[in-house]
Amino acid sequence: xxxxxxxxxxxxxxxxxxxxxxxxxxxxxxxxxxxxxxxxxxxxxxxxxxxxxxxxxxxxxxxxxxxxxxxxxxxxxxxxxxxxxxxxxxxxxxxxxxxxxxxxxxxxxxxxxxxxxxxxxxxxxxxxxxxxxxxxxxxxxxxxxxxxxxxxxxxxxxxxxxxxxxxxxxxxxxxxxxxxxxxxxxxxxxxxxxxxx
Numbered sequence: 001x002x003x004x005x006x007x008x009x010x011x012x013x014x015x016x017x018x019x020x021x022x023x024x025x026x027x028x029x030x031x032x033x034x035x036x037x038x039x040x041x042x043x044x045x046x047x048x049x050x051x052x053x054x055x056x057x058x059x060x061x062x063x064x065x066x067x068x069x070x071x072x073x074x075x076x077x078x079x080x081x082x083x084x085x086x087x088x089x090x091x092x093x094x095x096x097x098x099x100x101x102x103x104x105x106x107x108x109x110x111x112x113x114x115x116x117x118x119x120x121x122x123x124x125x126x127x128x129x130x131x132x133x134x135x136x137x138x139x140x141x142x143x144x145x146x147x148x149x150x151x152x153x154x155x156x157x158x159x160x161x162x163x164x165x166x167x168x169x170x171x172x173x174x175x176x177x178x179x180x181x182x183x184x185x186x187x188x189x190x191x192x193x194x195x196x197x
Contacts, residue, residue: 007133015138016180018106019145031151033166034142036098040083045105047098049087064088070097073104081105092169095143103138104131137179143168144176153182 020030025042028034040047050069054060063069063086070093071085083101085094109131144166152162159177163170177183 007130007137011134012137012141012180015141016146018138019141020147022142023145030145031148033148035167036095036102036143039102039142040098043102043105045102046080046082048082048084050084051087053084071101073101090169092163092167092172095167096139096169096172099142100135100139103135103142106138107131107134109135140172140176140179144173144180146180146182149176149180149182150185 019034022039022042023030023032023034026034026038037047050063051060054063067086067088069086070089071083073081073083075081083098083105085097085101087094089097109128144162148166149162152165157165159170159173162168162173166173
């Protein structure tokens with residue numbers, strides 16, 4: 001039986017396949033950077049800046065001053081699924097925020113409107129650990145797929161260089177190197193080569 005907080009068997013492999021499939025749809029190489037905004041367009045998911053939803057100056061001020069609120073996915077009255085995001089975050093974090101929300105949509109996670117207790121910029125969904133783990137893994141795989149990490153590793157790119165190339169944070173690169181198994185694979189390959197020398 002699956003324990004709480006654990007990804008279902010096969011989910012990681014599926015996430016990696018989806019990362020490649022969506023790059024194919026956008027005519028991108030499997031190792032190429034993929035823009036979250038362009039992926040949203042491809043999936044016909046409207047993306048709005050939170051500024052478009054705010055009318056009070058104080059709310060915009062709160063959003064622009066180191067606000068941790070990142071993004072949310074919601075259904076409109078007409079039934080459309082949209083993403084609202086924080087445009088004041090760094091470009092790399094905006095990519096991560098959007099990939100995370102797109103992952104929720106791809107996984108068909110349901111968030112009833114009653115889950116949104118307060119308005120943007122601090123609106124939050126109820127926290128579902130399994131769904132958040134799925135969105136975290138899939139979102140990060142969309143941004144940094146395993147083939148791309150292996151490609152970068154073969155070229156001896158640093159964490160900083162990988163982050164810059166894929167418009168990701170260094171923390172995200174480190175997370176993906178570990179969660180995808182690329183670091184472990186590289187470690188064992190180095191040990192194997194050392195033994196044969």
